[in-house]
Amino acid sequence: MQNTSHDKQEKSTSQKTALGHIRVLDLTRVLAGPWCAQNLADLGAEVIKVERPGAGDDTRSWGPPYLKDQDGADTSEAAYYLAANRGKKAIAVDISTSEGQHIIRELAKKSDVVLENYKVGQLKKYGLDYESLKQLKPDLVYCSITGFGQNGPYAHRAGYDFIVQGMGGFMSLTGERDDLPGGGPQKAGVAIADLMTGMYATIGVMAALTHRDRTGEGQYIDMALLDVQVAMLANMNMNYLTSGKPPKRWGNAHQNIVPYQTFATSDGHIIVAAGNDGQYRKFVQVGGRPELADDPRFISNPLRVQHRDTLVPILADMVKLKTKKEWIAELEAAGVPCGPINKLDEVFADPQVQARDMQITLPHPTAGLATLVGSPIKLSETPVSYQAAPPLLGQDTDTVLQEVLALPESEIAQLKSQGIIA
Template structure:
């Protein structure tokens, strides 16, 4: 089972906020022993990022919802590595660890004898992962940066948001820190590849993972569109830049997403709409035509769709084999029958906070044996970990 795939791997987690902790949570979910190192009296910044907060049963402690999203299945220790005692303790821990993940500015850990070269001398096969905003070198390497910065700098916000000339026009960030999360996923994949390589070569690696690199990479098809055409893709709101109709429409009683993937599906949609001539309209006959005339198509379909309830369209679209989906609030998401069937909502029992709601890692499928330990209190496992041989 994947939830035990890394049960012989130990990870020293010197990261905080989201990109690094998202990565190390993946490793912990896969069975690795992840030791989260936090600064005494301060801890991971996101412990204070709220509201909302969970309240302990005695009312004396709080735990931010943000922190719970990326720190389950870990052990927490408090060490001050700016002091000699803390550095010595970390050096001893490194000897027992397979992976180290850190997200300090380039050059920071070298000042404390915790850079890759120093730790490689203690553990030659160490996989050392540096997650930074701009990478380990280059003109911006020393600069700090957060997800939001890279959503803009990497191009994502240039093609996300309402188009110029329309109400509410302007760039828009994603509703989640998508660059941080994507960086955590890329880092996870890179670590697994490095561990696999280590089994063949016996050598560790220094992985240089940059949020800017990830932000550029996840432009995906929009990036490819630019590289092929030489034109910056404009903001298209909820519409797809390469497919039409593929966007949000408003039925009489609410919104839904219509996703037509080819010309055959469009012809079926026209039949469902009671206007078969629409499929032969030269403006809409092929997908390329529809993309070129997206505004006109939206106006025509919008009027037809608005005349019926969402349930009407749902039944017809499903019968025709055309993809659609509701625009759900999170209350509807966790109440959805398929989400419930997939057991995406899990709970971890904590002696001080009770049952903490968490979201299952999609990598693990519905494995009921997968660990689900609660996010740790700051320094909760310091004596336990430092006392281990």
């Protein structure tokens, strides 16, 4: 393994992290890039988030709601910003100035990874593109995240998650059936193209770091929201590629499995996911309709899919006869996969979610404490490390410039007076 690009004291065995030897220069904002950077920070990397003086990441103001300070008043940190920026150090640098560009180049020389999500070609005019920084640090891993990638007819378009969900086919599959009330295309409840691009970018960065550690060679990573949206359609892609027929929307039902959908109980909704004939048989037995398991129209999954318009209304009437709690208890006892549809207050009150430490609390400079969501990555030997709450704008500018670049206080003060840093 080669030496890392920056000096750090070895952590004790109890504090070791997977990426504790890595420094990431994060030039991204909004969601896809910050999500990748937050994953790397959780895994122990030192992440330096670079923002515009005065304004910062757009999502800082994407509220309400905002984090409350210790007196109950709104802080400047929107909940949206808090979702994707824990564990980072924040510096404010105006990269449109030659002095700001020099600072970024010097930081890149001392970093292992650069993340950016500017429009195609935008950083080249500042001398902060991959080819420019590669001359300063040949083993640099440089990841660009855009809507449509670095080539192709759409490369220079701005990329927005909502638009990509439509262009990439996701919304053709999501939403109620066109022939039912409320039918039509529907986006996901979260920015799924952004989030999945952040996840794929994380994988790409770690693969590139592994290659660098084996060979000493850096590389460029070209991530596009549209590519990711297309790739993540999984079995629906293959349904089309094997049949030549674009899949339709099925709402809360499954195109290939019946019953595998939501049902209304007497007091709420449940999900029933009968993935095989045995589970279907147990489901109708619990519902007091065992004859439905032996009905020749419904005896196998292919037949249930063929006759779904006949079977599902019968099952829906059956499910309405019991409460949500009764159904879940009886189906779980029978071994039929099922579950409730929880609101977020119910999610974070769920004992399983609590047992998995999916809600965390970290010290925050204005709120006192910030309640955040934990990482789902559970590593036995190098567990995730929650290094800090999402930082205030420019919170670490002085510290980073002094410790990483060894700038004297007088030079930092002059850069501040010129508005180049904050």
